[in-house]
Each structure stands twice: as structure tokens, then as C-alpha cells.
Amino acid sequence: MLNSTVLKLATAALLAWPAAGVLPAAKLRVVATTPDLAALAREVGGTAVDVTALAKPTEDPHYVDAKPSHIVTLNRADVLIEGGAELELGWLPPLLESSRNSKIATGAAGRIVASSGVRMREIPTTFDRSKGDVHALGNPHFLLDPVNAKIIAATMADHFAKVDPKSAELFKANLQAFNTRLEAKLAEWQKQLEPYRGARIVTYHKDFGYLAERFGLNVVETLEPKPGIAPSPAHMTQVIGTMKAQGARVILIQPYQKRKTAESVARQTGAVVLELSQQPGARANTSTYFDLMDHIVGSLATAFHEAQ
Amino acid sequence: MAFPYWTASVIAVVLLGSVPLGAQQAGDSTARRQQQTLDSLAAAVRDLQARLDSAGRSPAAPAAGQAGPRTGAYMNVGFVAITNGGWSSEPDVGSLQRGDHDPQVRGFTIPNTEITLDGAVDPYFRGFATILFKLNPEGETDVELEEAYALTTSLPANLQLKVGQFFAEFGRQNPQHPHSWAFVDQPLALNRMFGPEGFRSQGVRLSWLAPTSWYTEAMVGVLNSYGGTTFSFRSPESSEIHGGEVAERGANGLGDLVIVPRLATSFELTGTQTLLMGASAAFGPNNSGDDARTEIYGADVYWKWKSATAAQGFPFVSLQSEALFRRYGTGARASVDDPQVTLPGETLNDHGAYSELLWGIRPRFVAGLRGDFASGDDAAFAVETRADRYRVSPNLTWYPTEFSKIRLQYNHDHRSGIGRDHSLWFQFEFLLGAHASHKF
Numbered sequence: 143m144l145n146s147t148v149l150k151l152a153t154a155a156l157l158a159w160p161a162a163g164v165l166p167a168a169k170l171r172v173v174a175t176t177p178d179l180a181a182l183a184r185e186v187g188g189t190a191v192d193v194t195a196l197a198k199p200t201e202d203p204h205y206v207d208a209k210p211s212h213i214v215t216l217n218r219a220d221v222l223i224e225g226g227a228e229l230e231l232g233w234l235p236p237l238l239e240s241s242r243n244s245k246i247a248t249g250a251a252g253r254i255v256a257s258s259g260v261r262m263r264e265i266p267t268t269f270d271r272s273k274g275d276v277h278a279l280g281n282p283h284f285l286l287d288p289v290n291a292k293i294i295a296a297t298m299a300d301h302f303a304k305v306d307p308k309s310a311e312l313f314k315a316n317l318q319a320f321n322t323r324l325e326a327k328l329a330e331w332q333k334q335l336e337p338y339r340g341a342r343i344v345t346y347h348k349d350f351g352y353l354a355e356r357f358g359l360n361v362v363e364t365l366e367p368k369p370g371i372a373p374s375p376a377h378m379t380q381v382i383g384t385m386k387a388q389g390a391r392v393i394l395i396q397p398y399q400k401r402k403t404a405e406s407v408a409r410q411t412g413a414v415v416l417e418l419s420q421q422p423g424a425r426a427n428t429s430t431y432f433d434l435m436d437h438i439v440g441s442l443a444t445a446f447h448e449a450q
Numbered sequence: 451m452a453f454p455y456w457t458a459s460v461i462a463v464v465l466l467g468s469v470p471l472g473a474q475q476a477g478d479s480t481a482r483r484q485q486q487t488l489d490s491l492a493a494a495v496r497d498l499q500a501r502l503d504s505a506g507r508s509p510a511a512p513a514a515g516q517a518g519p520r521t522g523a524y525m526n527v528g529f530v531a532i533t534n535g536g537w538s539s540e541p542d543v544g545s546l547q548r549g550d551h552d553p554q555v556r557g558f559t560i561p562n563t564e565i566t567l568d569g570a571v572d573p574y575f576r577g578f579a580t581i582l583f584k585l586n587p588e589g590e591t592d593v594e595l596e597e598a599y600a601l602t603t604s605l606p607a608n609l610q611l612k613v614g615q616f617f618a619e620f621g622r623q624n625p626q627h628p629h630s631w632a633f634v635d636q637p638l639a640l641n642r643m644f645g646p647e648g649f650r651s652q653g654v655r656l657s658w659l660a661p662t663s664w665y666t667e668a669m670v671g672v673l674n675s676y677g678g679t680t681f682s683f684r685s686p687e688s689s690e691i692h693g694g695e696v697a698e699r700g701a702n703g704l705g706d707l708v709i710v711p712r713l714a715t716s717f718e719l720t721g722t723q724t725l726l727m728g729a730s731a732a733f734g735p736n737n738s739g740d741d742a743r744t745e746i747y748g749a750d751v752y753w754k755w756k757s758a759t760a761a762q763g764f765p766f767v768s769l770q771s772e773a774l775f776r777r778y779g780t781g782a783r784a785s786v787d788d789p790q791v792t793l794p795g796e797t798l799n800d801h802g803a804y805s806e807l808l809w810g811i812r813p814r815f816v817a818g819l820r821g822d823f824a825s826g827d828d829a830a831f832a833v834e835t836r837a838d839r840y841r842v843s844p845n846l847t848w849y850p851t852e853f854s855k856i857r858l859q860y861n862h863d864h865r866s867g868i869g870r871d872h873s874l875w876f877q878f879e880f881l882l883g884a885h886a887s888h889k890f
Contacts (some may be wrong), residue, residue: 202760202762207763208888210890211664213659240667247573272853372814400813403666
């Protein structure tokens, strides 16, 4: 008697509990692997979405821990936005295996692979890890090119509307507003960097290539001899030689890269080390994509001006 | 890329065209008009380029998905090889390093190479397989089907089923493959409870992710109790535990399968600290007698701090500890040492624990320290595999990249009744193919 009551209660609890989590939420739960994708999702989704980023803005997006809390976040997601091109290969697959959420399965409307619509740089012709950790689908650091941001925002609006058709008009309007603002801003950013077109720079990793291409900057060397391979003294000598020969005066690094290495090279070449995060929120007042790009373009212009 | 050159050449042409014009007509208004023309032309070029980009096409580089190379064609294939080398003060190294993937000889050995396969079976299942080749202490190659299982992708109510042969999800390290271990050898406590190869068997595992705001997962495995990898159950090698002849007994009912429940939960203590805790148990028959049963209980904890500005995942500090307790009920059985002697039915209690502290000092360098012990209570017989033992192991690991590692480890061992031993082990590992992704 008691047993059957307990059994009934337990069954009811088991059935009701997960159901509570499945009920349609007022807002679309959007999970982005990185804060830059999250920032774009907020632009497009506006008031109709709740956006969470898995990676911290200050950490290297290649090396995020597959923490159990991320499993929970992914389990409740309506939409997952990943950078793709193997950026998250070291940590996203085990999270997805445990998340048991078919809404964000490969190919579902709730799964957005940002790289899929983007013209990728540096797609290798052979797969050979003696050349470093080269991503087979191309360089995944594409969001600093505002044109790519535009492409990805459109993909997001498209997927959001499929998952939440009642807000389709809102997504469309948000996208329109984003594009209009982006076009105006892009012209402004290009004007700001126009005087430094062709300027030679050095980066730590191959992570500013898309930005350089859009704004006509020339990345002459990376401090890493090969992608993902730590800087070596021999390579530093070569970098210093190239910088002196070509007049490269600005070294770009991200907060999680070795500043000491960059500074030692800078001392020997008279260059300026500029620490720029590609992730919104790593620095105060850079929480939106526009704030971030304003900050990056502004800092670059200042650095080039100082280096002249 | 094409864009700057193209833009530059268009602007150059426009400029060239405008120079003689500027020479002929002086005046501010003309210059302003020319500037406007220039600006609008530049804008038009930008717009064209943007449209070109939006279309995802470029003469210079094919877009991914068109002509670009693809990865993961139906299956990821990986290969891991571990080479060990070193020396121990114990000439019979196998009696000291009891794990199957431990260095078991003086000099060099390859105790573990794995071919790993995984991929989507169809929309409903993912498949995983690990096929292992290794050199045994005699230098011959052994092959093991380590794991081969499918995992469901879309069961309702947050459920997930695993079917096949797999490592029992008991505690933290048992389900991990040797290349994920932070030390060259298996912890003593796990060796004592689960045997040289760890606890794996054929069966199913059902898991439920609780709809709590923090991670809580409950699971239960139902596994065969027979075979060389079910050490504390009906393993043919279980004389090492009970000192008696093995009783032949089949699986007559559900009670003859091993049931492995586990509850795991995790909290973000701060933005940079994560705690994962679990409690596990395993209940099943053993072959010391007809109705003999084994119970194993375990608790595990893993704590990790990682810097908010971690470079390649460094610096970090982590602590992993597991404690295990086994109650092994035996039947009356003939002693293996002297078949004339009948050992009495009794309960054998064993326990053990280990704790490992890792410090990721700077990118790709990890210093580790492990403390280890295992102990068994007195019984009507004595076997070395139940004697008290402790071990302290400092080590240092360097990862040239994520795909290779070089490790040096010292073991200070103390075995009750035997004494102290010192061992120094070197380990080299390389990985080919599919990128290593690790669970937390």
C-alpha cells in the first residue's frame, strides 16, 4: 500500500519534473560558444532571446574546459551557435554527447555553424600537423571582419525565425537595423584606418588575418612559428629581422597570449605592443560588437599614430 | 588577398584620370566634386566587395562546403601510442606495477596503443570503439577490444542509453583511458578493486540528467559479471582476492549481473573554480561460492582552478581524489595453495584511496604529486594482493603540443611484509588523427 503510493508519487515526480524544463519559455534560449557570437545573437535576437556564452571573454576559445555546468546549459538550449571550423573541437563534442538535446543536433534549425557561410582564409591543401595545429576547414578567427559579422547575423536571423516563427518579424527588423548600423560603422572604421592602409603588423597567433584583410593591414609575421606552437628563440630572431627590414611597428596580442614574448621583441624593434581582445566583454565598455570594434579600430589607429 | 589590390587599382585609375582634370580646372568646388566622386566610387567598390563576400564566393579561395576539404567523413579515426621506459628496484616489476597499462618491465615497453573510432551512426546513435594493442611483459602483442558501444542521442525525458562493452562508470578514473591519466600507472585502490585492466564489461547503462539548475546526473549500469575485466565479480582471476578455487556458476537471474549505480553533481564555486563530486557503487556475484556476493562503494571528488586568462589552458591547479571500499563475501572454498584445506566462508573488507594534485605551471608544463594506499583486513589466508601498501609519486609532464607528451615519474613504494621499492619511469605518448577532446 505504502509502496504503491510512493511509487506513484515518484513516477509523477519523474514525469512532471523534466516536463517543467521542456515547457516553452517566453524567450528563446540561445547558447553561443564564444562571447563574440553571443554579442551578435543579442543584436539579432533582441528582446526575444536569452543569450549565454560558454567561453569566458578572457580565455583562449581553443582551450575551454568541458565543464559539467555547460552540459546543463546545452541541455536547456533552443539554439546553439558555434564558430565551427574546428575552433571548439577540443571541448564541444563531449559536451554535446552528454547534453542529449535534439534541438541543437547537427543539421537541426537550432544549430548554427557560423563558419558555414563565411569565406574562410587559409584552408590547408594538405593535412599535416608538422605545420602546426592548422584547422582543416580554415582559419576560425573570422568575426573581426564586419562583413563576416553581417553574414553570420543573417544566418542567425534565419535560424531564429525557424525556431521561433512568432518573432520572425522582430528578428528581421533587428537584422535590418544591425545591417544599417554596421554599414555606417564599417565606412567609419575604414575611414579611421585609411591613413594606415598597408601598415605592417605582427600578431602572436594567426588570429587577426580577417581584420587585416578587411582594413588593408599587412601581417608580416606571427610570434608563433606555426599555429599553436610556442615561440622559439630562433624564430624570434627571424621575426625581429623581418620587422626591422619591413618597418613593422605594432605587435598585436590577445590577453591570454604571452605578453612577455611580445614585449621582448618590441624592445628590440622599437615596436608597440597592443593588447586587443577579440571577445566583447574582456575589457570594460566593450560588451557589444560595435563597442568592441570601436575599441579595436580606435586602439589600432592610436597605436599606428604613435608608432609613426 | 584580392580586395586591397583591387581597391587600390580602382582608386589608382580614378586618381590618374582625375589628375589632368584637376590641372585644367582649378577651384574649390571642382575639388569637392572630385572628392565626392572618389568617395562614391570607393563606397561602390566596398559595396561590391561586401556583396561578393556575402555570396560566400571568391576567385581566390573556395568557400568551405564548396570545394574546400572536409573532415569527419562518417568517422573520426585516432591512434594513441604510449611508450614507457625506466627501472625499478624490484626485479619482478609486474608484482609492483600491477596495472595492465603500467610499465611492467625494466627497460622499455609499449603497454598501450589504441585505435579509437567514433562518429554518428545515424540520427539516433553515436558509436565509439577503442581497439587496443599492447606488448605484454614477454614482449608479445596482445589485442583487446577495450570498448565498443553506442550512445543514444535523442531519448525523451533527458535519458540516455549506452549499449555495448564499456568501462563501468564507477568513480572518476575507471572510465578514463590510460592516455587521459595524469600518472604513468593505475592508482593502487583502483587496481585492488577493479583489477589490472579496470572494470569494464558488456551491458547497458541508463543515465538521467536531472532538470536542476546545477549539473546532476544519475546513472545505472547493468553489466555481465563474468570475464577478465570484472575482477571483483566472477573473474577467473579472483583467486587473487579470496585465495580459493573458483566456483563454476552461471548467470541464473538478474542477481547474477553487476549493477553499477552512480550519482554525480557539479558546482561552479567561482568563475574560475569548478567542483565535481560523485558517489558510486557496484553490486554483483563473485565466484568464491554459489551465493557469494561483492559490494563496492566509492566516493570521488575533482576540483579545478583555471586562470581566467588561461593560455592554452594554463595555469591551473586541480585535485582529484577517490576513496573505495569493498565488502567481498566468500563461500567455503578449497585453498589454491593446498586443495586439502577448506577456507571458511567469510567477509573480506578492503579499502583504498588516492589523491592527486596537479599544477599546470605554465603552458604545457604540469607538475603532479600523488599519494596512494590500499589495505585489506585479516582473513583465514594471506595473499599479496590484499596486503597493506602505500606509494608516493611525484611527476613532471611536458606536452610539446596537444598531440604529444613526455613524462617523468618517481614512485616510492612500501609493501607490508616486503619493504620499500623505488622506481623511475619515463613515458612518451603520441597521438595521430582525430583531435583529442576531453571530458571535464
